[in-house]
Amino acid sequence: MAANPMYQFNVYRIGPEIKLGEIDISFTNASLFMVISSLAVLIIFNLGAKKKSLIPDKIQLLAELSYSFVSKMISDTAGSKAKPYFSFIFSLFMFVLFCNMFGMIPYSFTVTSHIIVTFTLASFIFIGVTVIGFIKHGLGYLKLFVPSGVPIILLPLIVVIEIISYLSRPVSLSVRLFANMMAGHTMMKVFGGFVISLGIVGGWLPLSFSVALTGLEILVAFLQAYVFAILTCIYLNDALNLHH
Amino acid sequence: MSEDQFKTRLKIAKNKARSKKPSKSEGSSSSMGTAFKMSTELVSAVVVGTIIGFILDNWFGTKPWLILIFFFVGVIAGIMNVVKSAKRMQK
Numbered sequence: 001m002a003a004n005p006m007y008q009f010n011v012y013r014i015g016p017e018i019k020l021g022e023i024d025i026s027f028t029n030a031s032l033f034m035v036i037s038s039l040a041v042l043i044i045f046n047l048g049a050k051k052k053s054l055i056p057d058k059i060q061l062l063a064e065l066s067y068s069f070v071s072k073m074i075s076d077t078a079g080s081k082a083k084p085y086f087s088f089i090f091s092l093f094m095f096v097l098f099c100n101m102f103g104m105i106p107y108s109f110t111v112t113s114h115i116i117v118t119f120t121l122a123s124f125i126f127i128g129v130t131v132i133g134f135i136k137h138g139l140g141y142l143k144l145f146v147p148s149g150v151p152i153i154l155l156p157l158i159v160v161i162e163i164i165s166y167l168s169r170p171v172s173l174s175v176r177l178f179a180n181m182m183a184g185h186t187m188m189k190v191f192g193g194f195v196i197s198l199g200i201v202g203g204w205l206p207l208s209f210s211v212a213l214t215g216l217e218i219l220v221a222f223l224q225a226y227v228f229a230i231l232t233c234i235y236l237n238d239a240l241n242l243h244h
Numbered sequence: 245m246s247e248d249q250f251k252t253r254l255k256i257a258k259n260k261a262r263s264k265k266p267s268k269s270e271g272s273s274s275s276m277g278t279a280f281k282m283s284t285e286l287v288s289a290v291v292v293g294t295i296i297g298f299i300l301d302n303w304f305g306t307k308p309w310l311i312l313i314f315f316f317v318g319v320i321a322g323i324m325n326v327v328k329s330a331k332r333m334q335k
Binding site: 234 | 284
């Protein structure tokens with residue numbers, strides 16, 4: 001294994017090379033970990049929903065707790081109108097959370113530390129929210145770009161600013177998740193490298209840092225999944241309840 | 245235990261539960277998230293503005309000007325993003 005701290009982000013092919021025209025759609029380690037995390041979500045929540053006993057066992061409790069957690073998050077930020085979108089936000093939150101958490105296992109691959117993955121998720125949300133806004137409000141959704149009470153001279157500038165700030169949503173959403181995951185994992189690898197290079201004498205200090213960083217990274221993994229989901233709710237709220 | 249005694253104890257317990265609601269540890273852990281949220285919001289608006297300026301410059305052949313203008317418009321949009329999300333947090 002290389003000592004390079006960026007080596008962990010390498011994407012390599014598993015199995016045969018598959019080509020669809022010019023596009024390479026081979027199965028990679030990134031796709032493997034996406035499949036693993038989606039399967040884990042499916043298995044855990046299917047097991048949790050199977051028994052439906054009044055006194056829940058551990059796995060049912062887990063499923064119920066996460067259900068009420070996401071449901072409360074949606075009703076707090078986006079109101080009751082966002083209830084139909086619960087399943088989307090729930091699966092989004094669980095997918096990001098499980099990808100982040102599977103990335104914490106040593107020798108595993110963190111899918112969300114690649115900007116293309118997070119940007120794809122974010123642009124799906126962005127396009128979806130825009131489409132929902134136009135369906136709900138028709139062309140009136142464009143009022144989002146025209147705040148009320150602005151003098152007519154400033155209006156062209158304000159509209160341009162609002163459009164840029166609207167377009168920056170998927171960028172900030174994806175960069176936040178990607179940067180957090182990549183920076184954290186790189187830092188852990190760097191400190192791990194210090195432990196090896198300082199040896200048995202001086203390696204204890206970076207080792208203790210590594211332990212602390214692991215705890216911090218688990219917190220960040222949860223927090224970023226939470227922030228990702230809650231911002232989706234906020235954008236959905238803007239699309240559903242137009243108030244300007 | 246008499247009923248009155250039970251009622252007062254229930255009242256105390258309810259008050260305790262109510263006052264506990266905004267727990268401190270929750271606030272401190274998510275404030276790190278919001279701090280990061282603010283910074284990316286500022287940066288991403290600048291990036292998007294600059295990219296739009298670059299594309300428009302290539303279209304109209306007005307090489308340095310639109311990218312300069314849109315950079316500053318992006319800065320304004322970023323600051324507005326931060327102000328907006330700060331307002332949203334205070335609600």
